[in-house]
Amino acid sequence: VQLVESGGGSVQSGGSLRLSCVVSGYTYSGYYVAWLRQAPGKEREGVAIITNDGTATYAASVKGRFTISQDNAKSTLSLQMDSLKPEDTAKYYCATKTPTYSADWYLARPWSFDYWGQGTQVTVSS
Numbered sequence: 001v002q003l004v005e006s007g008g009g010s011v012q013s014g015g016s017l018r019l020s021c022v023v024s025g026y027t028y029s030g031y032y033v034a035w036l037r038q039a040p041g042k043e044r045e046g047v048a049i050i051t052n053d054g055t056a057t058y059a060a061s062v063k064g065r066f067t068i069s070q071d072n073a074k075s076t077l078s079l080q081m082d083s084l085k086p087e088d089t090a091k092y093y094c095a096t097k098t099p100t101y102s103a104d105w106y107l108a109r110p111w112s113f114d115y116w117g118q119g120t121q122v123t124v125s126s
Contacts, residue, residue: 001025001115003094008120015084015124021077021094021117032097035068035079036110037090037122046107047092048079057103062088084124091119 007019023033034049048058048068056068067080077094095113097106106112 001096003096003115003117005092005094005117005120008092008122010123010125011084013084013086013124013126016080016082017084017122019079019081019092019094019120019122021079023075023077023094023096026096030098032099032103032106033070033077034095034097034107034113035066035077035092036095036113037088037092038119039087039090042090044093044110046110049103049107050077051099051103055103057107059107081122084122086124086126089122089124091121093117093119 002024003021005021011017030052032051035047036044037047038044047062050056050068050070065083069078093116095116097113
């Protein structure tokens with residue numbers, strides 16, 4: 001399984017960015033895909049997760065500002081980030097999990113994901 005992120009960059013507060021993650025190597029469709037982030041000196045945290053039936057769950061800190069989506073072929077995961085704040089500055093990763101528990105359970109446990117991309121940096125200036 002391989003995950004490759006793109007779309008990071010620098011933006012001013014209030015701006016928007018769209019991240020993409022191409023997922024390859026899965027031979028079945030029953031997995032969850034998520035975006036997670038890690039800021040310098042902080043623990044990795046879940047941002048948003050989408051299930052195999054398209055149900056999305058968001059961290060409270062990004063709800064209403066970020067939108068996670070997945071194309072029909074499940075090959076590309078996206079994260080539309082609007083109204084960005086300086087506290088959104090972090091390295092963003094996409095990750096996948098073959099689930100046993102609920103999506104929000106995994107979102108709260110970033111270490112539980114099976115496969116990870118290399119990450120893409122997002123910097124928001126005030």
